[in-house]
Amino acid sequence: MTRAVKSVAIALKVNGENVNETVPVRRNLVDFLRADLGLTGSHVGCEHGVCGACTILVDGVIVRGCLMLAAQADGCEVETVEGADATGRIAKLQAAFHQRNALQCGFCTPAMLLTAAALLEANPAPTREEIRDQLSGNFCRCTGYQAIIDAVADAAEAGE
């Protein structure tokens, strides 16, 4: 795309399925997932990379869905909480969050699950400090975080 454009055709994989769409270039990836594909599990909070609620996976790593354009995801593999739920990849974390009451309103939860899963895949037995560090980029305004840390520690013990 060597010319400046206002809309662009993109082809990507979202939760394992091929998606072909034409999007305005200013559409953020998370807005594309929510508004164009109906995948509303990724949430939009601050829209400037601080709250972490829009966390998704692009090509296997967690990123901020509000700091990437849909146009930039052309050719990429995207995974949202819906995909991670469907494959069972986060099942132990989900059970631990339920067990530990690690959510109240639930707004931050999808991003917390994906962020925690990324930690446990790289480091199956994290310390509480490492869990805190990993989740430091995700805001929760309800729980006070302790229950979330407990849940991630439980999931690690259960072998997520």
Added chain:
Amino acid sequence: MKAPDFAYMRPDSLDGVFAALAQYGDDARILAGGQTLMALQNMRLAAADVLVDINRVPDLPDIVEEPGHLLIGALVRYAALAESPLVQQHVPLLADAVPFVAHAAIRNRGTVGGSLALGDPAAEIPACMLALGAEVILSSAAGTRTIPMREFYLGLYETALRPDEVLTAVRVPKRRPGQFHAIDEIVRRRGDFALAGLAVSGVAEKGAVEAISLALFGVADRPVLATDAADLLIGKALDPAQIETAKDAVIASLDPPDDPITPPAYRRHIGGVLVQRLLGQIREKLA
């Protein structure tokens, strides 16, 4: 908020990037990792008419070993920097600095070149590059020039980059025998902007400091080298009295901006705390 209307292009070569900069001039902004630019666009603090996405420009280097140096391409992401065996072996300060940069999701996307070209005064990587005596490589249609980091920042978010230039890579000296390093910062919340930070790199020979650079960040309009303190340390052993002298010299040299939440006296104080903390750590390692 959402970004204001803009056009987007994704050149497939550096020449394409140069052509875009020539065509759009100040109306264009280069989009690398986007971890600052996208946020500024969304907050409407930046309003580029054209975003020139360099993420798929193939002619930018990755991390390349050269005699005496590592060449680190502008698009190398923080996470890749920390995980690189070449960086861990030859420039361990950079690998140690990455965990201080924002959060995991940001580190997966943000780039070395983006951090350097933006020049946030509280950013870790520019200060590390300054401490390490790195040089940035700036390219344009007219050719390439190399600028030492200590000449690259001219003021708050002001760099030596010309409007037609792209920061394509940074060349970092490899660790020498006897080289030591340390980094730390003081933040209100993990991953937040540093209220003050310090990156140290130096060489010790037979218990005495042969060379040392102390780069402070978050304390001025750009990362700054504490040259007075460094001069006091050269040729001396890192004993508690020397460390105290260096700390006092750093506090005396700082003139932090007055910000409503963090008074200058506090930033000077924590700058001094960091000097004492890191030189103390280095002293223990050298012992």
